[in-house]
Amino acid sequence: MAKITYITDDNKDHTIEVQNGLTVMEGAVQNDIPGIDADCGGGMACATCHVYVKDEWFNKIPKKEDGEEDMLDMAFEPKKNSRLSCQIVVSDELDGLTVNIPSKQG
Amino acid sequence: MIKTDALIIGAGPTGLFTAHQLKLIGLSCEIVDNLDKIGGQCIELYPDKPIYDIPAVPECTGEELTNNLIDQIKPFNIKFHLGERVDQVKKEADNWNVKTSNGTIFQTPNVIIAGGVGSFEPRKFPVKECEKFENQSLFYSIKDKKIFEGKTVSIFGGGDSALDWAVELSKNSKVNLIHRRDEFRGAQATVDKVHQLAKEGKINLLTKYQMTAIKGENRLESIDIKSDDKEFKTLKTDYVLGFFGLIMQLGPIANWGLNMDKKTIEVDTEKFETNQKGIYAVGDICSYPGKLKLILSGFHEGALAARACFKLARPNEKYRFEFTTSSKTIKERLGVKSD
Structure with a gap:
């Protein structure tokens, strides 16, 4: 279990507890947090679950695997701290993780 | 019917x-x-x-x-x-x-x-003013490549569409190829070709840049791009192409x-x-x-x-x-x- 904070584009905080094993994307979708579309359902095939990970967390979470950076090319306004939230699996170590949701997914 | x-x-x-x-x-x-x-x-x-x-x-x-x-x-x-x-x-x-x-x-x-x-x-540019130029001097797909002859074309993207068009249009146009990072996800042979054309000065390759503004009164005049290190450049361009997938x-x-x-x-x-x-x-x-x-x-x-x-x-x-x-x-x- 980890407390994860999603900050939407209108600067609202949504802090929820997400079970270990779920992804940060699933945590958002299951709790109706706006701004994460996840069109492909977690297949790393659409880049519509794009988030910005707070700098202090970016190096702590598991690294990107092959293909994620390719998909991020298609994301809306990608930055250095961009990730696809469907590729971040929640564990106790992620307790306190904060991600910003971009203004659009595409 | x-x-x-x-x-x-x-x-x-x-x-x-x-x-x-x-x-x-x-x-x-x-x-x-x-x-x-x-x-x-x-x-x-x-x-x-x-x-x-x-x-x-x-x-x-x-x-x-x-x-x-x-x-x-x-x-x-x-x-x-x-x-x-x-x-x-x-x-x-x-x-x-x-x-x-x-x-x-x-x-x-x-x-x-x-x-x-x-x-x-097609996925579009985040810069809102791009809409103004869409289908006139800014395109997300190409129907007639002849309109680019002798013009400056700025191509954005890192996949096969962006690379293939950069190679093709470099024959008869001045091409800027702009991508958000150093690596490309296109076919290796095309990536090699792009690097070779860049060396020969036929493609102006600008990596780690993204568009921040698009300018022009009645017709497109220039675009501003910004690097990861916050370095700005203004490029004069007649056309802009964006290939960010669908x-x-x-x-x-x-x-x-x-x-x-x-x-x-x-x-x-x-x-x-x-x-x-x-x-x-x-x-x-x-x-x-x-x-x-x-x-x-x-x-x-x-x-x-x-x-x-x-x-x-x-x-x-x-x-x-x-x-x-x-x-x-x-x-x-x-x-x-x-x-």
Whole structure:
């Protein structure tokens, strides 16, 4: 279990507890947090679950695997701290993780 | 105007198998899809990715699955309308009047929406002012490459489309190729070619840059780009091309008077009918308690929606359930020999 904070584009905080094993994307979708579309359902095939990970967390979470950076090319306004939230699996170590949701997914 | 017993919107796996089921029970149908090819997400998003949960198929790629489904409906000679988006669905007496972006008009008692997450549209630049130049000096696809001759073209993107066009247009135009990082995801041979052309000064390669502004009064004059290290550049350019792949947009479906739940359409689980009589939704786009977004679920939903179509298309006939293994009529429709 980890407390994860999603900050939407209108600067609202949504802090929820997400079970270990779920992804940060699933945590958002299951709790109706706006701004994460996840069109492909977690297949790393659409880049519509794009988030910005707070700098202090970016190096702590598991690294990107092959293909994620390719998909991020298609994301809306990608930055250095961009990730696809469907590729971040929640564990106790992620307790306190904060991600910003971009203004659009595409 | 085309008259058909059923119109399917979406040529993904669910749409294809639904067409199979309609033809098997003796109904006519046609398929419309906004993509220029058959296969939907399977072909656009993951043609090479293996799928492991199609019943009786231990492993196949999105492309193989699509090709098998196309093979399966081959006996029926189904008409596809590709590169057309359904824009309007209107009630007209006992029929639906359906109009596409190309002006094709269908008259049908049954519309089956197998639209996945909506229609695929090009992903656009985040810079809002880009809209002003769209289809005049800013494009997301190329129809006539001649207009670029002797001009400066700034191409954005890191995949095959961006790279192929950079190589092609560098023959007769001044090309800037701008990408957000150093690595490209296109074919290695094309990536090598781009680097070679950059060395020869035929392509101006700018990596780790993204567009921040687009400027021009009546016509496009320049763009501003910014690097990861916050370094700004202004590029004079006649044209801008963006190749960021496709994104799924729900589009006009939202205007058809259907009960929606977020981006999905609510249906019953007997006919997969929406709140509008004669409009059905199957596959990823439909929602009902317990809905699973699996290809196999789409097949089941399509099979039931097809039976529901029979009632409206043949109001004076009774639908009789038959097995493909034993029905002479079905075998005739399939063009196979009866025992």
